[in-house]
Amino acid sequence: MKKVIATAAAPQAVGPYSPEADGTVYVSGQLPIDPISGTMPDTVARQTEQSLLNIGAILAEAGCSFDNVVKSTVLLDDISNFGAMNEVYAKYFTQDCPARAAFAVKDLPMGALVEIEVVAAK
Numbered sequence: 311m312k313k314v315i316a317t318a319a320a321p322q323a324v325g326p327y328s329p330e331a332d333g334t335v336y337v338s339g340q341l342p343i344d345p346i347s348g349t350m351p352d353t354v355a356r357q358t359e360q361s362l363l364n365i366g367a368i369l370a371e372a373g374c375s376f377d378n379v380v381k382s383t384v385l386l387d388d389i390s391n392f393g394a395m396n397e398v399y400a401k402y403f404t405q406d407c408p409a410r411a412a413f414a415v416k417d418l419p420m421g422a423l424v425e426i427e428v429v430a431a432k
Contacts, residue, residue: 319367321345328368330432335372339385339427340364341419354391354423358398361426366402369430378430379408385425389414395424 313330321343328337342350342357351357369375384395392412418425
């Protein structure tokens with residue numbers, strides 16, 4: 311059975327929602343949108359932080375934390391931003407880190423520099 315997870319602590323979905331099914335939480339790609347102001351920070355480090363804050367809010371709504379994440383995918387507008395993104399990312403995943411893929415893509419929605427999705431197991 312699929313259940314849609316939404317929270318006011320993360321921005322409203324621009325695209326697909328984040329569902330939970332059979333004890334697995336699929337958090338759709340999170341853009342670095344501040345849920346209060348609707349704006350995005352200007353650097354990849356700050357955007358990574360905001361994307362992860364949004365993910366954390368969705369995970370919490372689903373009864374999970376970053377410790378439950380088993381897989382993440384990071385999309386970057388430029389692979390040269392990997393180091394700056396990774397410094398922030400490492401603050402959220404400190405032990406038993408999830409599997410991760412990181413890709414540079416041509417464009418991200420709304421001109422974002424980073425977008426992150428995760429899969430968590432309850």
